[in-house]
Each structure stands twice: as C-alpha cells, then as structure tokens.
Amino acid sequence: xxxxxxxxxxxxxxxxxxxRLQSRVDAAADEFGITSRPEESTAPANxxxxxxxxxxxxxxxxxxxxxxxxxxxxxxxxxxxxxxxKTTFSSNPDLSLRANGLFAGASNVARDRRSYEGPGSAAxxxxxxxxxxxxxxxxxxxxxxxxxxxxxxxxxxxxxxTANDLFCRRIVKLLDVIVIAVGYRLAPESRYPAAxxxxxxxxxxxxxxxxxxxxxxxxxxxxxxxxxxxxTQRHIVDAFGAATLEPWLATHADLSRCVxxxxxxxANIADFxxxxxxxxxxxxxxxxxxxxxxMYPFFIGNAPTHxxxxxxxxxxxxxxxxxxxxxxxxxxxxxxxxxxxxxxLIPGRQPPLKFMPPTLTVVAEHDWMRDRAIAYSExxxxxxVDAPVLEYKDTVHEFATLDMLLKTPQAQACAEDIAIWVKKxxxxxxxxxxx
Numbered sequence: 001x002x003x004x005x006x007x008x009x010x011x012x013x014x015x016x017x018x019x020r021l022q023s024r025v026d027a028a029a030d031e032f033g034i035t036s037r038p039e040e041s042t043a044p045a046n047x048x049x050x051x052x053x054x055x056x057x058x059x060x061x062x063x064x065x066x067x068x069x070x071x072x073x074x075x076x077x078x079x080x081x082x083x084x085x086k087t088t089f090s091s092n093p094d095l096s097l098r099a100n101g102l103f104a105g106a107s108n109v110a111r112d113r114r115s116y117e118g119p120g121s122a123a124x125x126x127x128x129x130x131x132x133x134x135x136x137x138x139x140x141x142x143x144x145x146x147x148x149x150x151x152x153x154x155x156x157x158x159x160x161x162t163a164n165d166l167f168c169r170r171i172v173k174l175l176d177v178i179v180i181a182v183g184y185r186l187a188p189e190s191r192y193p194a195a196x197x198x199x200x201x202x203x204x205x206x207x208x209x210x211x212x213x214x215x216x217x218x219x220x221x222x223x224x225x226x227x228x229x230x231x232t233q234r235h236i237v238d239a240f241g242a243a244t245l246e247p248w249l250a251t252h253a254d255l256s257r258c259v260x261x262x263x264x265x266x267a268n269i270a271d272f273x274x275x276x277x278x279x280x281x282x283x284x285x286x287x288x289x290x291x292x293x294x295m296y297p298f299f300i301g302n303a304p305t306h307x308x309x310x311x312x313x314x315x316x317x318x319x320x321x322x323x324x325x326x327x328x329x330x331x332x333x334x335x336x337x338x339x340x341x342x343x344x345l346i347p348g349r350q351p352p353l354k355f356m357p358p359t360l361t362v363v364a365e366h367d368w369m370r371d372r373a374i375a376y377s378e379x380x381x382x383x384x385v386d387a388p389v390l391e392y393k394d395t396v397h398e399f400a401t402l403d404m405l406l407k408t409p410q411a412q413a414c415a416e417d418i419a420i421w422v423k424k425x426x427x428x429x430x431x432x433x434x435x
Contacts, residue, residue: 002315002366002394040158043165049075054169058160059246061205065190067198068183070159072172073248076141144257144426145249146171147202147273148181149266151398153298153317153325154195159183164263167401170412171261174419177426178253180206184269187329192341195265195329199273203280206255207287213250214286257426260292260357261418263401264317265325267297268341278355291425293418295362296397297373300326301343302336305371314368315396322369344376354383360421361387362414364395390417 045056053075060068148171150157150164158164159181168179184198249255262270270292277289300308300322312319330339338346361377363370370391380387392399392410403411 002396040156041162042158042160043162045070045160052169052173054172056165057248062198062201065185065194065198065201066183067185067201068159069202070165070168070181070183071246071248072168072179072181073252074143074172074176074178076252141252142254143252144175144177144259145206145253145255146175146177146179146259146261146422147206147270148179149184149199149260149262149269150181151264151266151295151298151401152186153322154187154192154265154329155325156186163402163404166404167263167415170415171418174415175422175426177259178249182269187325191328192330192334192339195269196272196341199269200276203273203277203284203287206249206253206258207284209246209249210253210255210286212245216245216250255287257428258287258289259422259426260289261295262293262297263295264398265298265329267294268299270294271297271344272341274357274359275351278351278357289357291358291360291422292356293360293362293422294373295400296364296367296369297344297361297376298322299342299344299369299372299376300337301345301372302338305375307371308368311366311368311370314366316402317367317369317397319368343372345372345379352383353380353385356380356385358386358425360418361389362400362418363389363391364397364399365391365393366395367397369397388421390414 043056045058047055047057049055055073055075056070057073058068058070060066148159148164148168150159150161152158160183164181168181171177172179180202182199182202185194187195260270260274262268271294274289274292277284277287308319326337326342327335330336330341337343340346340349359377359380361373363373374389374391377387377389392414395408395410396406399406399408400411400414
C-alpha cells in the first residue's frame with residue numbers, strides 16, 4: 001500500500017483540486033465567468049549549467065496562442081570530452097591540446113569554450129552556434145530530442161512547474177538528450193482541440209527549425225564561393241525566418257531521433273501528435289518520431305473497466321474529479337467519454353494502430369485509469385507494435401512526476417526503466433543498446 005504520507009497528501013490534494021475544478025465549472029457556465037489558477041511553484045529558467053549539468057531556457061513560438069517551450073540542454077562538455085580533457089580545460093582553457101593529440105580540433109574547442117563561458121559565470125551558455133567547418137567536438141554533438149507534455153487534467157499544470165522541471169532534468173541526465181517541455185493551452189479558456197493543436201504545432205515548428213539550420217549550414221559551407229549566389233541564399237533563408245532560429249537546437253538537436261513523452265493528460269496529447277505525425281509523413285522531414293512513452297495516460301470510456309469500478313475513489317486523481325476535468329476540456333456539444341480524445345479504443349480511430357510508433361506505457365497499481373491504458377497497449381501489441389507495459393506496485397497516479405512531493409523510491413526506478421527502453425530507439429548505428 002502507499003505510505004501514510006502519500007495518503008495524507010492525497011486527501012488534501014483532492015479537497016483542493018475538487019474546489020478548484022468546481023469553481024472553474026461554475027465560471028465556465030457563466031458567459032462572463034473568469035477562471036483563475038492559484039500560484040503554482042515554478043522553477044525559473046537558468047541558461048547556466050547548474051550542478052546537475054543541465055541548462056534551461058524558455059521561449060515562445062506562437063504570439064497568438066502564447067505557446068511556450070522550456071528547453072533542457074545537457075552540458076556538451078559533460079559527456080563529450082574525456083575526464084582528463086575536461087580537467088585540462090578547467091585548469092587552463094587557453095591551452096591548445098592539438099599538440100598533445102588528445103582531441104581532434106581541440107584548439108577550436110578551447111576557443112569555443114571561452115565563447116561558451118560568459119563573464120562572471122563558469123558555464124553560462126550563450127547560445128553559441130559553431131562556425132561552418134568547425135571540427136567535430138563537444139559543440140557539434142547531436143543529441144536526440146524528447147518532446148514532453150506535462151499532466152494536470154488539461155486544466156492545470158505547467159511546463160515550468162518545479163515538479164515538472166525536476167522530472168525533465170532527471171530524464172535529461174539519464175538519457176543525455178535534449179528535453180523540450182511544452183506549455184500548451186489549458187481549459188476551460190482553451191477547450192479541445194487547443195492543447196492537441198499546440199502539440200502538433202510544436203512538431204511543425206521543430207521541422208522548420210531543422211530546415212532553417214540546414215540552410216544556414218549550407219550557406220556557411222559555401223564560403224569563398226560566388227558572393228552573389230550566397231547573398232541570394234541568405235535572402236531566401238531570412239525570408240523564411242532565419243532570425244527565429246533557435247541556437248541550442250540548431251547546434252545540438254538531432255530531430256531524426258525524436259521521442260514523445262506524455263504525462264497523464266499529456267499522454268493523450270502525445271498519442272494524438274504521434275498519429276498526426278504519421279499522417280503528415282514527409283511534410284515533417286527531417287523530424288522523425290521513433291517512439292513514445294505514455295505515463296499513466298488520462299483515458300476514459302463509456303464502458304467502465306475493472307479498475308475504473310474498483311478504484312474509482314483512488315488517490316490524488318479519482319474518477320469524480322477527472323470527470324469534472326473532462327467537462328471543462330471537451331466542448332459541451334462533444335462531451336462523450338468515447339470521444340477520440342478520451343478513449344483510444346473506439347472503433348475506427350485513425351490511423352490504424354499498426355502505424356503507431358513503439359509505445360511504452362507506464363501504469364500505477366492504485367490508479368483507476370490503469371486498466372484502459374493496459375488494454376490500449378494490448379491492442380498495439382496485437383498489430384505487432386512494440387508496446388510493453390511497466391506497472392509499479394504501491395504507486396499512485398503521477399507518482400514519478402510528483403516525486404518532489406511524494407518522495408517514492410519507485411520514481412527513480414521508473415525514470416531509469418524508461419531510459420533503458422528509450423535507448424533502444426535513439427541509439428545511433430554502431431552504438432546499439434540492449435538489455
């Protein structure tokens with residue numbers, strides 16, 4: 001059974017959440033109703049690498065919807081350089097290592113390291129974009145990207161919350177990847193399909209970023225050539241928004257190895273994005289969704305499952321409060337628990353399940369939504385999709401992403417298990433991972 005602390009937190013959490021949800025239902029019913037959200041503990045972005053070796057920045061990519069992203073970047077020097085080289089840099093960053101033959105292009109790295117470190121900061125990342133022709137080194141290291149969607153029943157939560165920030169940092173460190181946490185629109189101000197549209201818009205934005213970065217590199221590689229031709233190319237690139245090029249992603253992201261990771265309602269969004277990515281096909285090139293992770297997905301349906309009956313009054317998110325959240329999220333004329341956004345098992349849902357990416361599902365023993373998530377995974381396996389289920393005993397909904405509050409040993413184990421599975425799909429040729 002969950003610990004006494006978890007049970008106590010659950011009681012207070014449900015009382016507070018029920019009050020908040022009901023107030024929003026009442027406000028949403030009023031033509032002039034105003035919904036408000038209490039201040040949530042947030043973690044400020046920090047572009048300097050903290051003690052954990054992760055830097056963060058916040059950006060907005062759509063002025064009309066305020067769609068925001070928090071980018072988590074691992075220290076390029078943390079893994080890319082041997083310990084002896086790191087030590088040499090820290091003790092004497094001006095020392096050229098080329099003569100010692102320790103690292104190819106190391107004199108460039110020494111210069112880049114000085115650009116990388118800002119005044120008054122030992123490791124302030126200034127968005128350095130390597131000049132074309134720079135040799136392979138830490139700054140040109142290409143990392144897989146995990147697109148993360150937070151939980152909160154579509155009505156609360158944040159990509160910058162302290163709990164979500166802690167979870168994303170844990171994933172970054174375990175997998176050595178870039179994590180992009182999406183700040184999608186919330187209900188009832190923005191009902192379905194707003195959050196889902198935000199998810200697919202991020203994917204299209206990433207595709208644009210990748211293509212702009214490639215154009216920039218192409219121009220740089222032709223330096224010394226026809227100046228008039230280069231000016232024409234620059235004009236074309238600028239017309240498509242080169243000024244919006246995100247340097248962290250342009251420098252480090254390998255978007256051909258992109259994984260979706262959704263938490264609770266974020267898992268619904270991730271599943272939608274995966275389906276739309278398949279339908280978009282080459283329109284998203286070079287972005288490729290290679291796998292997705294659904295953590296205790298926020299699914300429901302008209303025909304109740306065994307866990308939806310037995311665990312209806314489960315910890316933290318019980319069935320009554322989740323129904324309130326669905327009422328706030330789905331438009332009144334579309335309110336139905338067999339809505340495609342709510343039930344992944346309805347007949348005729350497109351595209352066919354056989355086209356879904358490999359899907360890891362995480363479920364908690366004391367979560368009333370558990371059985372439907374397991375059933376979805378079973379349907380994926382029937383059409384030969386790699387779709388394992390990880391179930392954790394004595395756990396509750398959001399146990400791994402509320403670890404800051406719950407402090408359960410299963411949270412770290414869950415993150416490590418996710419990392420083991422995901423590495424199968426993000427490892428480059430010649431560095432395959434097995435277990």
